[in-house]
Amino acid sequence: MRLDKFLKNSRIIKRRTVANEACEKGRVSINGKVAKPSGKVNAGDTIEITFGSGTTKIKVLAVNEHATKEAAREMYELC
8 A cells, every 4th residue: 555545544644645745755764764655555564754853653553445433543553
């Protein structure tokens, strides 16, 4: 699945366009490498997102094309 779509489906970032912009500005990395919005996300990957002065580290548990609000939380865990 595309990185920007995963961030939106998992509800980490509210809108796909915002996720796309964050990736383009170099604020998102997958497994330690700066990622483009079209980067592929797989289960087991570690995503690091820089918001302002803080950093959030996330481990991908599952990649679902469609997720309800409850199922979205089960797609990742905070590291």
